[in-house]
Amino acid sequence: MTGKPHPTAALDEVVHQRHRLGILTIVAEADRVEFGYLRETLDLTPGNLSRHVTVLEQAGLIEIEKGYAGRRPRTWVHVTRAGRHALTAELAALAQLVADHRAAGDNGSSAPARPATDPS
């Protein structure tokens, strides 16, 4: 078999996970996003969110900033340039998968599409 690789090859294991993709999507919308906002928006437990945030941080896709809002300790998350690129690439790969799947559907055959997993 020759030609271009299947779109699933462009999917990034770190980014593709549903909650991590959600975190990147949200933090890419602002300079920085508060940890509590992410937890509430994604409906995750603090421990679960911390785990995903750590994976993204270790991959260099986000950065963590700790500080205070008044007297309350706060944790802020902001996306790195690599994180922004990874998000764009992931969304493009997903869009390509959807387009291929629809095209295959129109032709009467089915195209394999890797589903996103939700381990939580």
Place this chain on the structure above:
Amino acid sequence: MSETSPAELLEEMTALRRRARADRHGFWFPLVLFGVLMLAAAPLYIAHEVPAESVAAGGDVADSRNLYAFQLNLVRAGRYWLAALIIGGLLTVWWYRRRGRRIGPQSAGAVAVVTAALAVAAAAIVGITGLRWIIVWPFDRGYSVTLVIAVGLIGLALVERSAGLTVITVLYTGAAVLANTYNVENVLFDLGWDPFIAHPDQARFTPLPNLLLPALVLLLAGAATGLPTLARRLRQR
């Protein structure tokens, strides 16, 4: 373990992006703030007196004497706007920072840049020309500040990435350009308001519509976008 198809995942991410963007938007506050600041300047745009010859001439603005006939204190207006724009800019930065701390997504950095640019433009236009305001800018009757605010609004629309704010910015800029070029009172004259012949007692209010129209756009837009946000916030409590 549940599985999500790529299409569902894309839809979910689009919804998340929309939600984060909506939560980040806080532009109703600067709209209302600058609308109020414009309303507060209204007394500066009511002429102390309109000379009788001006009324007799039908308020012909082509007559250069009529530029001064309204006896507006543009130096005082200039000082007011210098202070109002800087205070308005600082309050806008405060608002976005507070909002970012309380709600989550924060873009205060970009807003601060826009606000700083607004303050610098204000200082350049209002402050530096200062006392020589009328001589340096003979055709400005004190409304150029509405254009400074338009520049700030365009910057804010770029930062906020909001279709709604883009529409508001276009409407406001249109009103500001009208106030600075053809002048709103000429539109009102075409619509039947004739303060020089029919209502000479209203002649001293002639400059006011040029301030009130842009202010009205800001206030209505601020109310239309801010009230639903406030209502949603109250429901969540």
